[in-house]
Amino acid sequence: MRMPRLTAFLTATAVFVSALAAQAAEEVHVLNWKGYGADEPWAVANFEKATGFKVVNDFFNSEQEMLTKLRTNPGLYDVVMINAAFNDQAMAGKLIQPIDTPKLSNYADIAKDKAGSPMLNHDGKVYGVPWVWGLTALAINEKSFDKPPTSIAEMWDPAHKGRVIIRDDAVEAVQFGAIASGQNINDIKDMDAVKAKLTSLMPQIKTFWSSENDWNQMVASNQIDIGTYWSGSADRAKTHFKLPVSLVIPQEGAVAWLDAFSIPVGSKNVAGAEAFINYMIDPKFYVEWVTKVGAPVSANTKAVEALPEDAFNRKVMGSPEVAKRIQFQAPVTDEQREKYLALWQELKVNVK
Numbered sequence: 001m002r003m004p005r006l007t008a009f010l011t012a013t014a015v016f017v018s019a020l021a022a023q024a025a026e027e028v029h030v031l032n033w034k035g036y037g038a039d040e041p042w043a044v045a046n047f048e049k050a051t052g053f054k055v056v057n058d059f060f061n062s063e064q065e066m067l068t069k070l071r072t073n074p075g076l077y078d079v080v081m082i083n084a085a086f087n088d089q090a091m092a093g094k095l096i097q098p099i100d101t102p103k104l105s106n107y108a109d110i111a112k113d114k115a116g117s118p119m120l121n122h123d124g125k126v127y128g129v130p131w132v133w134g135l136t137a138l139a140i141n142e143k144s145f146d147k148p149p150t151s152i153a154e155m156w157d158p159a160h161k162g163r164v165i166i167r168d169d170a171v172e173a174v175q176f177g178a179i180a181s182g183q184n185i186n187d188i189k190d191m192d193a194v195k196a197k198l199t200s201l202m203p204q205i206k207t208f209w210s211s212e213n214d215w216n217q218m219v220a221s222n223q224i225d226i227g228t229y230w231s232g233s234a235d236r237a238k239t240h241f242k243l244p245v246s247l248v249i250p251q252e253g254a255v256a257w258l259d260a261f262s263i264p265v266g267s268k269n270v271a272g273a274e275a276f277i278n279y280m281i282d283p284k285f286y287v288e289w290v291t292k293v294g295a296p297v298s299a300n301t302k303a304v305e306a307l308p309e310d311a312f313n314r315k316v317m318g319s320p321e322v323a324k325r326i327q328f329q330a331p332v333t334d335e336q337r338e339k340y341l342a343l344w345q346e347l348k349v350n351v352k
Contacts, residue, residue, distance in 0.1 A: 027054045028272035031069060031080040031264075034059040035212055036232075037132070037289050038081065038280055047279045053272040061210050062169065070095040075266035078273040084119040084258040085329040087128045096262040098125035104278040106300060114299040119331060120260055128260035129277050132232065134296030134317075135247075135326060136172055137254035139229035139237070141219050142244035152180050152250040155226055161204050165218060165227030168208035170344035171332060172255060173198060176228060179253050179327070186330040195343060202350045212236070219243055232296030235312060239294035249322055256326040258299070 032039050034057075044055045058077070060066040063086045070080060070090065082090055090096045101107045107115070110130050120128035138155070140148060144163070155164050166173060175185035177194035180201075188194060206224055209215045212233045218224045220243055234247040261277045263270060279285060283303035289295045290307060297313045298304050307314050316322060332340070 026052065026269075026272070027056050028079060028269055028276050029056045029058065029077045030276065031066060031077045032057050032059055033081060034061075036081075037293070037295055040289065040293065042292070043285060043289065046285070047276065050279070051272070051275045053269070053275060055276070067093070067095065070264055075264075075268065077264045078267040078269045079276050080262050080264050081131070082128060082260055082262050083329070084117055084128060084130070084260050085331050087119050087260060087262065088122065088331050090262065091122055091127045094265055096127055097265045097267070098127060099129060099263055099277075100274070101126050101129070103274050104129065104281070106278050106281045106283075109283075109300045109302045110281065111299055111301050114258060117258065119258070128262045129281065130258055130260050130299035131280060132296040132298055133256065133258040133328075134231040135249065135254040135256050136167070136176070136228055136230055137234075138226060138248040138250060139215075139219075139234040140226045140246050140248055141222065141224055142246055143222060144225035148246055148248050149226070150248070150251050152176075152252045154248075155180075155204060156201060160225045162206050163223070163225040164201070164204040165206055165209055165215065165224045166201070167228050168210050168348075170341040171329075171337060172228070173344055173347075174340040175255050175327075175329070177201075179250075179255070182252070185255060185327045191339075191343075195347075198343075198347055199350075202347055205351050208348070208351075216241055216243060219245055230296070231317065232294065235296075236294035240292070249316075249325065251325070253325040253327055256328040258328065259296075260299075 030038065037043065039057050048054055060069060063083055066080065066082065067086065067090060070077065071093065080096065107129060114130035114133065117130065120126060120130065138152065174194055177198040178185045178188045180197045181190065181193040183189060215227065215229055215233065216237050219237070231247055234245050237243045237245040261280060263273045267273055281300050283300060283306045286295065286298045286300065286303035287306050290313065297317045304314060304318070309315070
């Protein structure tokens with residue numbers, strides 16, 4: 001009698017394990033920015049209904065945290081959102097794998113300059129699918145200005161002392177300092193000038209922000225006048241949260257970035273990952289995102305063309321005059337990053 005019982009037990013165990021494996025295969029684990037479109041409840045619900053996959057989100061607050069989560073949780077994630085400037089670092093660390101783009105029906109409509117970015121393509125293979133791009137520019141509390149400023153120098157105006165905010169990100173801060181000192185963000189020749197510029201800004205700073213919620217709460221309570229902010233977030237603050245926020249693209253320029261989706265090495269659900277990425281670059285999703293919430297600029301040309309001609313992401317972000325003033329982030333070396341971080345930590349000590 002023992003053998004049949006043992007056989008039955010092993011069979012039941014095998015069925016149970018197979019059921020768990022099947023359940024895991026139907027889940028798409030996404031490493032994501034919180035509140036950044038791809039985790040919108042309505043979007044997740046639509047994707048799940050259309051595909052049968054269930055989305056499980058995990059979040060990060062910086063690219064370094066994202067890379068750390070990929071390193072320390074191999075095989076946990078199926079999709080990860082990565083700033084293109086960090087894609088080669090993830091690829092070199094064997095954290096992400098090549099993507100079979102012919103399986104993505106919407107990939108053909110990605111803008112050629114975005115799809116062909118050397119930051120996302122290595123040795124003839126695609127390691128990142130462009131999703132959206134935007135700017136780290138300035139945003140203002142409309143209650144504090146009779147008319148929007150035009151220069152980055154506004155952040156240094158004594159009238160705004162204690163009411164300026166900047167993101168707590170060393171690379172972005174240094175690049176902003178480069179723009180303020182008239183330099184190329186990807187080829188900084190005079191770090192002393194950057195340090196001097198940022199040092200003189202510190203007495204103006206109220207605090208440092210790391211999430212949209214931080215920024216929005218401070219403007220809602222009228223604690224700030226001006227600060228660095230993401231273009232899509234500023235649009236979202238005004239459109240979705242009805243806050244008195246306006247984006248300003250300074251005459252000196254702004255930092256541009258490209259966000260993309262990648263598939264981590266060890267993904268247990270590559271098919272689900274491909275379906276998720278394809279849904280996120282679909283024009284239908286993008287137009288709904290812009291309309292309901294506010295968003296950066298889609299890398300999908302058909303998605304942008306589906307917006308009204310006077311839409312901010314066509315009229316302003318698509319303006320050739322604006323294009324001349326922006327500088328897209330390129331990868332930085334570990335040595336540069338450590339140097340930027342050391343400078344940033346030194347400067348932050350002086351902010352009470």
